[in-house]
Amino acid sequence: MSAMNTSDKTSVAVNTATDDRLSPLLFVEGLTVRYGDFHALKDVSLSLAPYGTHAVIGPNGAGKSTLFNAISGFVKPTAGRVVFSGTDVTAWRPDRLARSGLARSFQISAIFPDLSVEDNLRMALGRHADKASLMSSRRAIGLGEEAARLLSETGLDLRRKERAADLSYGQKRLLELVTTLLLDPRLLMLDEPMAGLAREDIPEVTSLIAKAAGRCSVLLVEHNLHVVERLAQEVTVLAGGCLLSRGTYGEVASDPRVREAYIGGSASD
Numbered sequence: 001m002s003a004m005n006t007s008d009k010t011s012v013a014v015n016t017a018t019d020d021r022l023s024p025l026l027f028v029e030g031l032t033v034r035y036g037d038f039h040a041l042k043d044v045s046l047s048l049a050p051y052g053t054h055a056v057i058g059p060n061g062a063g064k065s066t067l068f069n070a071i072s073g074f075v076k077p078t079a080g081r082v083v084f085s086g087t088d089v090t091a092w093r094p095d096r097l098a099r100s101g102l103a104r105s106f107q108i109s110a111i112f113p114d115l116s117v118e119d120n121l122r123m124a125l126g127r128h129a130d131k132a133s134l135m136s137s138r139r140a141i142g143l144g145e146e147a148a149r150l151l152s153e154t155g156l157d158l159r160r161k162e163r164a165a166d167l168s169y170g171q172k173r174l175l176e177l178v179t180t181l182l183l184d185p186r187l188l189m190l191d192e193p194m195a196g197l198a199r200e201d202i203p204e205v206t207s208l209i210a211k212a213a214g215r216c217s218v219l220l221v222e223h224n225l226h227v228v229e230r231l232a233q234e235v236t237v238l239a240g241g242c243l244l245s246r247g248t249y250g251e252v253a254s255d256p257r258v259r260e261a262y263i264g265g266s267a268s269d
């Protein structure tokens with residue numbers, strides 16, 4: 001910390017601001033989702049820092065998507081609470097959560113295939129209420145610095161005039177992520193972003209997520225453990241709806257319970 005010599009009161013304020021990185025952006029406590037007698041999620045707690053990547057792994061049916069759905073308002077938890085940026089948002093609907101900075105990526109289905117790459121970005125930036133309004137405006141509108149930076153970082157600037165439908169699968173995934181990042185989320189939730197990608201597309205998508213995690217908090221469900229190892233500072237392992245283990249990738253990967261339930265089993269890249 002810089003040597004700011006101020007009154008006690010001010011230095012408390014300075015410390016609070018500095019420690020913002022440490023106070024959780026998302027706090028999930030005792031989250032439980034029951035379908036009849038079946039617990040899809042049971043008493044799961046989780047805390048996310050404002051930056052960095054927290055991965056959730058576990059075998060199929062472990063409750064990973066249910067956890068995502070309960071956090072993002074798509075499923076009403078049976079018990080527990082979700083606190084986002086200090087506010088209890090447990091009963092909030094997905095659209096309200098989205099407006100408050102919680103972005104859930106829905107992958108390729110979210111892009112407009114018949115629009116160009118840059119028009120997809122314009123739509124994301126909200127300069128047009130709908131596609132018709134965008135199409136009727138023939139005037140080229142600048143995309144702004146952030147969009148231009150994301151385009152060049154992903155290599156999509158080379159294809160900015162092309163229809164999104166003509167991009168490769170990996171580039172579509174990048175485009176969808178870029179449009180989500182343009183919403184300037186505080187929390188980015190990604191459910192299996194590498195699913196269906198060709199092996200050669202994985203490094204680029206991984207690197208975009210790593211960059212995103214420098215600007216917001218990323219909660220990631222991912223089966224590709226190389227990607228998890230590369231991206232995640234913290235890993236939560238679920239099995240049968242319950243928290244099985246938590247720690248760094250190295251810690252959970254060497255946890256005998258995790259090896260038995262997941263990593264030692266069928267999980268692979």
Ligand code: ADP
Nearest residue numbers: 035039040058059060061062063064065066067
């Ligand atoms: P994961 O994403 O880890 O593969 P899910 O969260 O999708 O697992 O599912 C966890 C468990 O909850 C699974 O056994 C699944 O069949 C069950 N489940 C999920 N949604 C429902 C639902 N709407 N009704 C009943 N059971 C469900």
Ligand code: MG
Nearest residue numbers: 064065066191
């Ligand atoms: Mg799932």
